Amino acid sequence: MSDIKDLPKVVMLARENAILGNYNESIKHYQDGVTTIHNLMGTHASKATKEQWKVVESAIQNELANVKEIVSINEGFTNNFGMGPKPAHGGGGGRMLRNDFTSVDINAPEQSYMMKPPIPVPVAKKAPSFERFGGAEPFAHHKGDPVQYYGKDIDDYGENGNNYFVKNRNPRIFQEEKDPDIWDPPSPPKYSQVNKRQPSKWNNNKRKPHLKRGGSQKRPPPAPSAPKPNMEENKRNYEKPWAVEPSKKKSGGKSKDSDSFLYHCYPDGVGPDTDLIEMLEKDVLDKNPQVSFDDIADLDDAKHTLQEAVLLPILMPQYFKGIRRPWRGVLLFGPPGTGKTMLAKAVATQGKTTFFNVSASSLASKWRGESEKLVRLLFEMARFYAPSVIFIDEMDSIASKRSSNEHESNRKVKSELLIQMDGANVASSAGGDEQLDDSERGKSVLVLAATNRPWDLDEAIRRRLEKRIYIPLPTTEGLKQLFKINLKGIRGGSSIKIEELLKKCKGFSGADIAILCREAAMMPMRRKLASGKVNFQELVKMEKELDVPIELQDFKEALKNISKSVSKENLLDYTKWMDEYGCK
Numbered sequence: 001m002s003d004i005k006d007l008p009k010v011v012m013l014a015r016e017n018a019i020l021g022n023y024n025e026s027i028k029h030y031q032d033g034v035t036t037i038h039n040l041m042g043t044h045a046s047k048a049t050k051e052q053w054k055v056v057e058s059a060i061q062n063e064l065a066n067v068k069e070i071v072s073i074n075e076g077f078t079n080n081f082g083m084g085p086k087p088a089h090g091g092g093g094g095r096m097l098r099n100d101f102t103s104v105d106i107n108a109p110e111q112s113y114m115m116k117p118p119i120p121v122p123v124a125k126k127a128p129s130f131e132r133f134g135g136a137e138p139f140a141h142h143k144g145d146p147v148q149y150y151g152k153d154i155d156d157y158g159e160n161g162n163n164y165f166v167k168n169r170n171p172r173i174f175q176e177e178k179d180p181d182i183w184d185p186p187s188p189p190k191y192s193q194v195n196k197r198q199p200s201k202w203n204n205n206k207r208k209p210h211l212k213r214g215g216s217q218k219r220p221p222p223a224p225s226a227p228k229p230n231m232e233e234n235k236r237n238y239e240k241p242w243a244v245e246p247s248k249k250k251s252g253g254k255s256k257d258s259d260s261f262l263y264h265c266y267p268d269g270v271g272p273d274t275d276l277i278e279m280l281e282k283d284v285l286d287k288n289p290q291v292s293f294d295d296i297a298d299l300d301d302a303k304h305t306l307q308e309a310v311l312l313p314i315l316m317p318q319y320f321k322g323i324r325r326p327w328r329g330v331l332l333f334g335p336p337g338t339g340k341t342m343l344a345k346a347v348a349t350q351g352k353t354t355f356f357n358v359s360a361s362s363l364a365s366k367w368r369g370e371s372e373k374l375v376r377l378l379f380e381m382a383r384f385y386a387p388s389v390i391f392i393d394e395m396d397s398i399a400s401k402r403s404s405n406e407h408e409s410n411r412k413v414k415s416e417l418l419i420q421m422d423g424a425n426v427a428s429s430a431g432g433d434e435q436l437d438d439s440e441r442g443k444s445v446l447v448l449a450a451t452n453r454p455w456d457l458d459e460a461i462r463r464r465l466e467k468r469i470y471i472p473l474p475t476t477e478g479l480k481q482l483f484k485i486n487l488k489g490i491r492g493g494s495s496i497k498i499e500e501l502l503k504k505c506k507g508f509s510g511a512d513i514a515i516l517c518r519e520a521a522m523m524p525m526r527r528k529l530a531s532g533k534v535n536f537q538e539l540v541k542m543e544k545e546l547d548v549p550i551e552l553q554d555f556k557e558a559l560k561n562i563s564k565s566v567s568k569e570n571l572l573d574y575t576k577w578m579d580e581y582g583c584k
C-alpha cells in the first residue's frame with residue numbers, strides 16, 4: 001500500500017503501464033491506489049472529505065475495470081486461435097480450442113465448410129484512450145480553478161495539511177522529481193512564444209523553420225518587413241546583384257551608353273561574354289586618341305601612304321571601290337621608338353575613326369578558348385563602331401611564324417586572326433563591295449599592325465597586311481623637327497648650336513630624342529641640387545628660379561646618360577626586309 005501523497009504517482013504509473021500494454025502491472029497499481037483510498041476512509045476524516053475520496057475511488061475503479069476488460073478480450077483472442085499456452089492435460093496432442101472449428105462436419109448441410117468462423121479483427125496492444133477514462137484529460141486543471149480530477153473539483157483532500165493537490169497546482173506535480181544532475185533532453189522552442197506576431201505562419205505551412213536545438217533562440221525578423229538599405233546613406237550596404245537594375249549591372253553602378261556594343265549584343269547589358277566585351281572596351285577601345293599628323297616629325301612618305309590607304313577610302317568611298325578597294329591591312333615596321341604608334345593614332349584621329357589599341361597582352365587569356373573569342377569580339381566590336389582602326393602593336397608576338405611545336409592555343413588565335421582579317425572589311429573583299437552603298441563602304445575596318453621584327457611574321461598574316469610601310473629612324477631634318485616638337489614651351493639658351501646637337505644625335509630614334517630633351521630640361525634643377533646650397537624643401541619654393549633656358553651644356557650633360565637604342569646591324573635587317581617585302 002502507498003501513502004496518500006503518492007496517489008497521483010500511483011495512478012500515473014497505472015495509466016502508463018496500461019498505455020504500454022503492461023496490463024498486469026497497470027492493474028497492480030490501480031489496486032494499490034484503491035487500497036490506499038480505502039485505508040484513508042477508515043481514518044477520522046470529515047464526511048465531506050470522505051465523499052470526495054469516494055468519487056476519486058470510483059473513478060479509479062472505472063479505469064481498473066476498463067483495463068481488466070481489455071485483458072479479458074485479449075485472452076479471448078489468444079485462446080480462440082491457438083496462441084495460448086498448451087493445456088496441461090495435452091488432450092489429443094493438439095491445442096485445446098474453446099471453439100474448435102476443426103471438429104465441424106463439413107458435409108453437414110447446415111454446417112457448410114463455407115461457414116468459416118468470422119475473422120477476428122486483430123486487437124493491437126493499444127492503450128485505452130482517455131475516452132475510456134472518463135473523456136477528460138486526467139489531472140487537467142485550469143489556472144484559477146480548483147484542481148480537477150475527472151472534471152470534479154477537489155478542494156481538500158485531507159486534513160492535517162495533507163492538501164497535496166491544492167498546494168501543488170502546477171501540472172508538474174505529476175512528474176517525477178527531477179534529479180538536478182540529469183539534464184533534460186533538448187526540446188524545440190515553442191513557436192507560438194518565439195514570435196507572437198506571426199503565430200499562424202508555421203501552422204499550416206508544409207515546412208517548419210530549421211531552428212537549432214536549445215529552444216531559446218529568436219527567429220530573425222521577417223525579410224519583407226526589413227527596411228531596405230539606402231545605398232546613398234549607408235556605404236557599408238552592398239548592392240545585391242539581383243536587386244540592381246540590368247542597365248547598371250557590371251558597370252560599377254554607372255549607367256552605360258545604350259548604343260554601346262555591349263548593349264547591341266545583350267539588350268539588358270548582361271550575357272556570357274559581358275566580361276570580355278567590357279574588358280575590350282576598357283583596355284583596348286580608345287575612342288579619342290587625339291594625335292595629329294603635325295605632332296609627328298618627319299615620316300612624310302609614311303604619312304602620305306597612310307592617308308591614301310586609310311583616310312581617303314573613308315572620305316571618298318565612291319572612288320575606292322572595285323580594284324581601288326581599300327587595303328585589308330597595313331603593316332608599319334621599323335626600329336623601336338620611331339613613331340609607329342603615333343602614326344596609327346594620327347590616322348584614327350584624322351579619319352575620325354574608332355581606334356582599337358591592341359597588344360599581345362590584351363588578347364592573352366589564361367582561359368582556354370578565350371583568346372580566340374577575344375579576337376572575334378574585337379573585330380565584331382570594330383565592325384559595330386566602324387569606321388574603325390584596329391592597331392595591333394608588336395604584331396610578331398601574336399602572329400609569329402607557325403611551327404609544328406607551337407602551342408595549340410597560339411595557333412587558334414592566329415587562325416581566328418586570319419579569318420577575321422579576311423572578313424574585317426566587307427568592302428575590301430574581292431568583288432564584295434559592288435552592292436554596298438557609300439555609307440556602308442565608308443564603314444570600313446582597317447587592321448594597322450606594327451612590328452620591330454617583320455621577319456618573324458607568319459606568311460599568311462604578312463600577305464593580309466597588304467601595305468607594308470617602313471618607318472625608319474628620323475632623318476636630319478626629322479631630328480630637327482623632333483627637337484622642336486619636344487622642346488615646345490621650353491626656352492632655349494643662346495649657347496645652343498643645333499648643328500652640333502644633330503651631329504651628336506645621329507642614329508637616335510624619335511623616342512631617344514624625346515628622352516634626351518626631357519633629361520636636358522631637368523638639368524638646371526639637378527645643377528641646383530648638386531651645388532648643395534639648397535635642399536628639397538627650399539627647391540620646391542624656387543619653381544620660378546629653376547625655369548631658366550636650356551643651354552648646350554645641358555644637352556651635353558644629358559647625352560652622357562643617354563645613348564641611341566638602335567644598332568647599325570639592326571638597321572641593315574630592316575632595309576633588307578624592306579627590299580624584299582616592303583612597299584614604297
Ligand SMILES: Nc1ncnc2c1ncn2[C@@H]1O[C@H](COP(=O)(O)OP(=O)(O)OP(=O)(O)O)[C@@H](O)[C@H]1O
Nearest residue numbers: 295296297335336337338339340341342510511514
Ligand atoms: N616621328 C616622331 N615624331 C614625334 N615623336 C616621336 C616620333 N617618333 C617617336 N617619337 C616619340 O617616341 C615616343 C614613342 O613613339 P611610338 O610609341 O610611336 O614608337 P613606336 O615606333 O611605336 O615604338 P615601338 O616599336 O617600340 O612600339 C613617342 O611618345 C614620341 O614621344
